[in-house]
Amino acid sequence: MRFVARELTENVNISPGGEGKSFIRGILILCAVFFAVYFALIVMVDALISYVPEKVDRALAGIFSPYIQTPSEWETDRQRIEGVLSSMLERYDGPVYDFRVDILDHDEMNALAFPGGNIVLTSKLVESLESENELAMILGHELSHYRQHDHLRGLGRMIVFMGLMTVWSAGTNSNPLGQYVVNSIGTFDLKYSRKQERLADEYGLKFLVTRYQHAGGAVCVFEKLQEEYAAQEKIPFLQFFSSHPLIGERIRHLNELIGSRGYEVRQQLPLTFDLPERSELPPS
Amino acid sequence: MIITNIETVPGRTIVEHYGIVQGSTVRAKHVGVDCVAGCQNTFGGELKGYSQLLEESRNEAMDRMIKQAQQLGANAIVNVRFGTSMITQGASEILAYGTAVRLE
Amino acid sequence: MADFLFFVVFVTAVFFIGQHIQKKHFASLEAREQALLYLPAVVGRKVFNDDDVERAWLVHGTVVVSGDYFKMMLAGLIKFFGGRISAYESLLDRSRREALLRMKEAAASEGAHMVVNVRFETSKIDGGNPSQQTTGMFEMLTYGTAIRLKAQ
Numbered sequence: 001m002r003f004v005a006r007e008l009t010e011n012v013n014i015s016p017g018g019e020g021k022s023f024i025r026g027i028l029i030l031c032a033v034f035f036a037v038y039f040a041l042i043v044m045v046d047a048l049i050s051y052v053p054e055k056v057d058r059a060l061a062g063i064f065s066p067y068i069q070t071p072s073e074w075e076t077d078r079q080r081i082e083g084v085l086s087s088m089l090e091r092y093d094g095p096v097y098d099f100r101v102d103i104l105d106h107d108e109m110n111a112l113a114f115p116g117g118n119i120v121l122t123s124k125l126v127e128s129l130e131s132e133n134e135l136a137m138i139l140g141h142e143l144s145h146y147r148q149h150d151h152l153r154g155l156g157r158m159i160v161f162m163g164l165m166t167v168w169s170a171g172t173n174s175n176p177l178g179q180y181v182v183n184s185i186g187t188f189d190l191k192y193s194r195k196q197e198r199l200a201d202e203y204g205l206k207f208l209v210t211r212y213q214h215a216g217g218a219v220c221v222f223e224k225l226q227e228e229y230a231a232q233e234k235i236p237f238l239q240f241f242s243s244h245p246l247i248g249e250r251i252r253h254l255n256e257l258i259g260s261r262g263y264e265v266r267q268q269l270p271l272t273f274d275l276p277e278r279s280e281l282p283p284s
Numbered sequence: 285m286i287i288t289n290i291e292t293v294p295g296r297t298i299v300e301h302y303g304i305v306q307g308s309t310v311r312a313k314h315v316g317v318d319c320v321a322g323c324q325n326t327f328g329g330e331l332k333g334y335s336q337l338l339e340e341s342r343n344e345a346m347d348r349m350i351k352q353a354q355q356l357g358a359n360a361i362v363n364v365r366f367g368t369s370m371i372t373q374g375a376s377e378i379l380a381y382g383t384a385v386r387l388e
Numbered sequence: 389m390a391d392f393l394f395f396v397v398f399v400t401a402v403f404f405i406g407q408h409i410q411k412k413h414f415a416s417l418e419a420r421e422q423a424l425l426y427l428p429a430v431v432g433r434k435v436f437n438d439d440d441v442e443r444a445w446l447v448h449g450t451v452v453v454s455g456d457y458f459k460m461m462l463a464g465l466i467k468f469f470g471g472r473i474s475a476y477e478s479l480l481d482r483s484r485r486e487a488l489l490r491m492k493e494a495a496a497s498e499g500a501h502m503v504v505n506v507r508f509e510t511s512k513i514d515g516g517n518p519s520q521q522t523t524g525m526f527e528m529l530t531y532g533t534a535i536r537l538k539a540q
Contacts, residue, residue: 001300002299003302013481023465029469310476367510
């Protein structure tokens, strides 16, 4: 047996196709697949949402309620807000829940609609209020979210989101790439949620006007928010990533509506909250 | 191409040898198979998806080894060995190597 | 947004650096393989007569490698859909060839005429953790018996 030295001419042990190219192709396919699956599921969720029985809504509320509790010091303020809410409920025509208001100790101005009709206002938002009309505008906005089933929609989206993330992590050992892709889907999807917010603003305004016969206070809340977030709005492209339309835009839209529908802006009913200092430490 | 895992090809005479040839591949199954295998892992038994994966990989590694041998002008590979090593979860490397020879 | 931009820049940079290293390594492998082409390495051992052997000794070549961040990202992508993970194929191929070359170089430096009974081993010496952005390390080991024949 004799040795003959021969050279290999090509490397057969590497699959054809450059690494850079297959990376870009992979990303594009991944995005396409994730987007398609996500939006298909979302369309399904949206179609099913109006059929969700009240029982499910109540059960969901049960999950969140232990985390949403108004500190006992703020009970009287909470009841005052609920008083305003009940005066508005006469004109509410959406699905009926046991509406309840809670004040959450938080250093950010925000209002949220939780399943089961639990409207949550942050303490900072409550303290900034100067009139009943402003409060009514906020409550009207949240009531419209219930009218549009947005609280369930948001939850449905969250579940779809988490599902995608779980599948990705299981298949790839939590490679960070998928997180970026899923997040980018979220960014595109925010466009949709901004539309919902805009609708909620419009309904909120209608609630306010039918309740008080004028649109005073509708814009004030947003002006306060704008002041609060003045710094943020200077960042370019922020609108693209923000779940709510930029506040300036919302004010403009509301003013336009008030002008075009010929609503009057009259004296507001003064109503202020001075939340007492809490004795216990906030749950963290 | 005659392939054996002994020193010779019985009944034939080796006239020339060309040194080591090797073929290897790293492959993975899609996420669905990973998930099913993950569940099956709890109960044990054959993981069909992964059996198939390794079978395919081994064939591919053999193919690549044969291609190398062909490049060298060999018509047989003797003393073939296999190796398997885990690279990442659900992706294994299969290696096949042997001595490329020419039979009379 | 900022960390996404950082991610893009980082992956692109790693891609170019990693591909450059890979290209250089392949070029170096080809040149060294060419130089050692005269030295046969075989898996079996029936390539010499026992009477002709002057000396036999164990030689080995070893290399520890890890994939880069880009390769890990690419592997993750392909793992999701299934298929050949070429990013790791190229890494393992060149490290195995490197280990084989190092073994041959060790044998040649002591005047061997051939290496017989060559074996390859791959072992993972660190699992790696994608969430901590590491790919894991592999050791490629090649070993065999170097044979020096008597002068004719």
